[in-house]
Amino acid sequence: MSTQALASNALPTGQPMDGQSMPAAENPLVSALAQFKLDPAQSYAGQVHDQLLEAIVRGKLPPRTALSEATISKLINVSRTPVREALAQLAEEQMVVIYRQVGTLVAPVRLSLLEEGRFVRSTLECASHVQLALSITPAQLQEFGQIVQRQRDAVSSGQIDQFSELDELMHRRLFEFAGREHVWTMLEPIKRQFDRVRWLLLGHVAGHADRALQEHEQMLAQMAARDVAGLGASVASHINHITAHIAALREQAPDSYFAA
Template sequence: MPRTAISDPSKVDPARAEGSLLAALNGFKLDPTRSYTAQVHNQLREAIVRGILPPRTALSEATISKLIDVSRTPVREALAQLADEQMVLIYRQVGTIVAPVRISLLEEGRFVRSTLECASHVQLAQTITPEQLTEFGQIVERQRNAVKSGEIDRFSELDELMHRRLFEFAGREHVWAMLEPIKRQFDRVRWLLLGHVAGHAERALREHEQMLAQMASRDVAGLGASVSSHINHITAHLAALREQAPESYFVD
């Protein structure tokens, strides 16, 4: 799977910063029946998580409003929500930038995911139905196809789907919803790893295949170890990512 260079957004001129916003909002249309603030918030958050808006990128309230043809009020409210979630930094009278990845928050996300997923998946292995195993296997097969074709975005989407469905199989969909805000920094790094660290997607796929086999054989002990290792590998690969990324991407 090809890798691309990670540029330093702090050295990008205003035209390129606006280009990042264009990419983030490409095809985005507001639904007049839903909250404008919520829609803008979700769109910008996803663009930050996926690295379309990299750390330190300037987010112009006026530019965003113009691009999506909306007043500045919902944009301002959406940015305030993202600041509360530590996804952006707002400097009064100066401007707003995408926040760097905080290593402490990344570690919190890793710890919570590792703890809850190990416990939930181990218990699920004892109750999972043939129909659920079939769906699990189908998701892994689609991941395999995405890796073969180099579709990084598709693989990441399927990875998210797989983990969510395993919680839902266990009747814990609300736990997954609770995890969502906690794991945002974790997700940002996962997207960067898929695009910039060789072999990360292939390794994740092998681990998913192993988890599927262990779930099918009711190998509770093996599954617990596999899930823990799978979640914790992000820390090991983080060092390689930090060697490639500008210092502005991360803050300890």
Template sequence: MKEQGLRQPTSLQRTGAGSITSQVHNLLMERILSMELKPFDEVSEARLASELGVSRTPVREALARLSRLNLVDVYPQRGTFIAPISIQRVAKARFIRESLERPLSRLAAEKITPDMVQSLAREIALQKTFASLDDHASFLKSDDTFHVLIARAAGMHDIWDDLGEIRIHMDRIRRLSLLGKARMNAITAEHEGIFEAIRDGSPGRAEDCTRQHLLSVFTDLDAIRAEHPEYFHDSLASARA
């Protein structure tokens, strides 16, 4: 079983034990979401502490946080492993996302302001640029921002923060997709359709465009799962339980 640490020395800002723990947590979270740390990889607490130049305590606390998010499996006397992607958790995230985003786009079309129109238009322009540059990572971040802006336009500013844990499990599978320019352009076109409906104050059309977009997104997720079955597990419990 492959044991993983951090590939490059990382400098942490030493502003208190809690802050160090948060920094270690964030570093590991990003490595898990980016698939640098893959499902079933073993993570060494001692090695991480050595590479980061910290004691084992903040590393242990960071891994405990990740365990509570179901991203890490900790087995006493056996080791710590990156958790497989749970199909059930992804399905739950899909259900919640569809349940939220369709009414959010309708509300956004009803409440849209000129400032928010500008913000959404700016994000569409950024997505076109990232697609032309074949910048997959920046495109995914802009994709997230676009949907956050729709929630804000609907008057639900903090709704994505409230669903952070749910979104994490969908983000893991999204990061597996290596979107080419054609797919990024297609997603941007779908976003543009949603934007235009919201901008025009057309709630029904905005909801319908969102429904079509989510069908496309979920088809992508199913294709990713089929391409990387080794990273998934069918039940909520880890395959190592």
């Protein structure tokens, strides 16, 4: 895809390009940027990119949401140049689609990219976690257990956003325990479509967090027991469940959320 990720077709109907045409209470862009404050010591384009990326991944800016340069600039009190640069980077990352002479929309979840993310995560996490089980230290096991306990508390109190953040922390720390923190960094851009679906599952598919928690508890027990065979199977099943749940998610979310 080109830097601009340009598309020649027209925008889908029913998508206002001027965010100000929607009341603030109904505009997800206003909500996503409500608490955002620019740091004058950091790149404006980078900060805008990171804020929009997080909002897209977490579903605060759902697929097909219109992203108006003018509205974003006004909301965060910055010129349109860093906003344009941020949107161009997001287009490169296939998180938004820029329509020539018309505007920008949050991209739908690309199922082909989701499959790529699932394959890469399943392959790398199975290999890394199985090796980690043979060398994990008591201190690392204790930290793993503490994260799972915090996840348990989040599920019981209905703090689903907190659970997802802890899920991300757990997977990252397991790579760091194995001395492979750079592998996790490498995975970040590859797994973004995967992460979008994970957040959508938490919001749309009942019981997803409970099931994920049970699988984390099982992985913790198997790692503590150094059950290499069982752990490998559990990690693969845990990652691959995303595909099985797509059907349930597509029954709950609009069809426009997805694309091949």
